[in-house]
Amino acid sequence: MTDTEKGILASIRAECAGLPEESxxxxxxxxxxxxxxxxxxxHSEEEILERLGSVKEIAAQxxxxxxxxxxxxxxxxxxxxxxxxxxxxxxxxxxxKFSLILGASIPYTLALGLYLCAxxxxxxxxxxAALMGYGISTMPNADIMAKIGTAAAGLFLTAFxxxxxxxxxxxxKGITRVTLRVLRRGLRRDRLxxxxxxxxxxxxxxxxxxxxxxxxxxxxxxxxxxxxxxxVKLFSIWNSMKPGNLDTRTWSYSTAEIREIExxxxxxxxxxxxxxxxxxxxxxxxxEPEWLTGAPAVENKxxxxxxxxxxxxxxxxFIARHEGMTSVRIEVPSGYRAKSITxxxxxxxxxxALPADIIRIETTSGDxxxxxxxxxxxxxxxxxxxxxxxxxxxxxxxxxEAGAAGGAAELTTYDGTIEIQ
Amino acid sequence: MDPQMKKGVLDALVxxxxxxxxxxxxxxSERVSGIMVVAETALYPVLRRLEAQExxxxxxEEHSGRLRKYYRITKKGRxxxxxxxxxxxxxxxxxxxIIKGVEKP
Numbered sequence: 001m002t003d004t005e006k007g008i009l010a011s012i013r014a015e016c017a018g019l020p021e022e023s024x025x026x027x028x029x030x031x032x033x034x035x036x037x038x039x040x041x042x043h044s045e046e047e048i049l050e051r052l053g054s055v056k057e058i059a060a061q062x063x064x065x066x067x068x069x070x071x072x073x074x075x076x077x078x079x080x081x082x083x084x085x086x087x088x089x090x091x092x093x094x095x096x097k098f099s100l101i102l103g104a105s106i107p108y109t110l111a112l113g114l115y116l117c118a119x120x121x122x123x124x125x126x127x128x129a130a131l132m133g134y135g136i137s138t139m140p141n142a143d144i145m146a147k148i149g150t151a152a153a154g155l156f157l158t159a160f161x162x163x164x165x166x167x168x169x170x171x172x173k174g175i176t177r178v179t180l181r182v183l184r185r186g187l188r189r190d191r192l193x194x195x196x197x198x199x200x201x202x203x204x205x206x207x208x209x210x211x212x213x214x215x216x217x218x219x220x221x222x223x224x225x226x227x228x229x230x231x232v233k234l235f236s237i238w239n240s241m242k243p244g245n246l247d248t249r250t251w252s253y254s255t256a257e258i259r260e261i262e263x264x265x266x267x268x269x270x271x272x273x274x275x276x277x278x279x280x281x282x283x284x285x286x287x288e289p290e291w292l293t294g295a296p297a298v299e300n301k302x303x304x305x306x307x308x309x310x311x312x313x314x315x316x317x318f319i320a321r322h323e324g325m326t327s328v329r330i331e332v333p334s335g336y337r338a339k340s341i342t343x344x345x346x347x348x349x350x351x352x353a354l355p356a357d358i359i360r361i362e363t364t365s366g367d368x369x370x371x372x373x374x375x376x377x378x379x380x381x382x383x384x385x386x387x388x389x390x391x392x393x394x395x396x397x398x399x400x401e402a403g404a405a406g407g408a409a410e411l412t413t414y415d416g417t418i419e420i421q
Numbered sequence: 422m423d424p425q426m427k428k429g430v431l432d433a434l435v436x437x438x439x440x441x442x443x444x445x446x447x448x449x450s451e452r453v454s455g456i457m458v459v460a461e462t463a464l465y466p467v468l469r470r471l472e473a474q475e476x477x478x479x480x481x482e483e484h485s486g487r488l489r490k491y492y493r494i495t496k497k498g499r500x501x502x503x504x505x506x507x508x509x510x511x512x513x514x515x516x517x518x519i520i521k522g523v524e525k526p
Contacts, residue, residue, distance in 0.1 A: 030446055030465050033489060037447030040485075051461050061462065 005035050008049065012059055020066060027062055061187075064090030068184055075176035077115040084108065087183045100186040107179040114172035121165030125158045132157075145228045152224025159217035166210050246287040246326060251296050253282045258303045259339040261330065261356075265307040266292060266346045268326040269366075272354040275331035282336070285329040292326065305330075330354075362412040370411055370420050381411035381420070390420045431459060431467055432476075433505035439477060439494040440502060446490060468492065476501055 009028055031052070038048045067086035071079035084104060091097050132154025136147050225231065263270055268287070275283070284296050284305060294307035305328060327348075332338075338356040345363040352361060353371035361368050368381075381388055388394070411420075431453070438444065438452050450464050471477045476498035481488045494502070 026469070027465070029490070030468075033487075034446050034450065034461075036487060037445065037489070041447070041451075061466070065466070 005032075005039070005045070008035065008052070023062065023066055060086075060090040064187055068180060068187070072177070072180050075173045075180065077112060077172070077176075080108070080111065080176045080179060083180060083183060087187050090187060096186060100183070103182045103186065104179055107175050107182060111172045111175040111179055114168050114175065118165045118168035118172060121161050121168060125161035125165065128157045128161060129154055149225055149228025152221045152228060154221075156218050156221025156225060159214045159221060163211060163214040163218065166207065166214065170207055246289055249286050249288055249295075251284045253284075253296075253298060253303065255280065255282055255333065255336050257298060258282055258301055260302040260342075261338050261340075262302060262342045263305045263328060263330070264344045265294070265305070265328055265348055267348050268292070268294075268307060268328050268345075269348045270343055270345055270350045271327060271329045272341065272343075272352045273329075273331060274334045274336070274354060276334065280333050282333075283329075283331045285327075285331070287326045287328075289326050294328070358410075360410045368411050388420075430457070430509070431463065432471065433502065433509065435464075435467055435471060436476060436494060436498050436502040436505065439492055440499065443491045443493045445492070449492065471498070 009032055012028060012031060013024060034052075035048055038051075039045070043051075064083075064086040067079075067083040071083040088097060088100060091100060132150055135150050136154075261272070282303070284303070286294055286305070286307075288294065292307055294305060296303055296305040298304075307328065332354060336355075338354065340358040341352070341354060341356040341360070343350050343352070343361045343363075345361075345366050347364055347366050349366040349369070350361050350363055351369040352359060359370075361370070370381075434453060434456060435449065438449060444452070446464075446468070449468075450461060453459060453464060454461075468477070472479060472492075474497075475495055477492050477494050479490050479492055481490050483489070
């Protein structure tokens with residue numbers, strides 16, 4: 001074998017890297033024999049090379065063929081993308097490439113979109129399962145029926161989403177097959193390619209089994225939800241979300257009793273204000289819905305109010321977060337000034353018009369409205385993703401500092417609005 | 422010639438050449454290119470396909486110290502060839518008419 005011949009074969013091998021070994025071996029054997037015979041017939045190496053055409057083309061063709069066969073045997077997003085790329089590279093003319101893009105772009109977009117939706121459904125199923133798992137773990141042990149109901153609801157939702165995911169996935173596979181046919185036709189037209197003679201084996205057995213498992217799991221879920229009383233509970237919570245059904249509770253403390261106020265709430269709106277009618281007492285009013293509970297406690301002249309979720313059904317919290325119809329209200333007589341006020345709210349709005357030496361307000365997604373009043377304040381506010389309004393004017397950027405002696409206020413919201421007057 | 426047309430006749434041509442007797446890659450390529458203009462690299466996929474479809478079988482024979490792969494037409498290949506010939510005869514009649522010019526009825 002001459003050096004040139006070896007060179008040609010080596011570059012075919014190099015270009016074929018990644019193809020099945022058997023396919024490379026056969027291709028090399030054919031061209032090796034061809035070159036030997038052509039040399040024997042008296043052709044020069046240059047002549048043979050010219051007649052064979054570019055080595056890259058031979059390899060590109062072999063590669064495209066292998067990628068298509070692989071993708072047809074087990075269609076999936078990655079193999080489909082791979083086959084498309086190889087066929088595109090394997091096509092010789094730019095006209096052929098253009099018509100390939102034209103013919104395959106719609107089914108490609110469709111199939112990839114469906115694959116993405118399927119993945120989203122699977123992820124959704126996982127999130128649902130995790131959410132329910134968390135909900136069950138935070139429930140009191142006595143609530144065994146609620147635990148069963150939540151577990152069953154989780155099973156049903158997870159299975160339902162998995163089923164949707166599987167359906168989308170198999171639809172995407174069907175479109176992939178059509179796409180591969182389009183690709184093969186493009187390659188064939190361009191290069192006298194192999195014709196697909198038999199339909200590749202379709203492995204639908206596993207898919208059917210997965211569907212069946214989902215269906216059985218969903219049925220078990222429904223079977224568990226109904227007797228657990230969860231639907232009734234859900235309905236009663238839904239019902240209790242009307243403002244009229246809130247349970248209003250009030251506590252009263254003398255001003256001498258309290259120097260510090262600390263409030264931690266989940267979803268309620270928090271209002272701190274001076275009220276003429278409070279008759280010398282500090283009054284705490286809480287509108288308690290069914291899914292939240294809270295009460296004040298006094299220790300070392302510090303009033304703490306903590307609101308917690310009754311937490312039986314995690315997704316109801318999400319609904320509650322957007323309702324914001326409940327409130328924690330603290331009213332003090334005029335002339336009262338607390339040593340410090342600290343407010344920590346998860347998602348409720350906070351409105352403060354109470355003088356204090358130090359005011360610290362933090363909320364994740366609620367708005368903050370702060371009235372400094374006549375007392376000079378040193379104010380530091382920060383709203384990384386929200387808005388800050390000072391006397392009705394919007395400030396550029398997410399933070400604001402202004403100052404005077406007399407008191408200190410620190411206001412923080414993640415994506416809400418801060419308004420200072 | 423249009424690649425689609427070439428594709429249609431290349432299979433038939435290979436089978437027709439093999440009907441005359443067994444032959445090896447290079448010789449086959451020479452004979453094909455003596456009849457029609459086709460890329461050298463187009464022949465290999467055709468041979469692989471015909472072999473996969475059992476239209477032809479292969480065997481190896483020694484030739485000056487190396488192995489040569491010979492292609493032989495099978496019974497199925499012969500049947501396919503006569504099928505092709507039938508189709509091409511029909512096509513020939515149409516082509517002749519096209520070349521001669523279609524007469525008004």
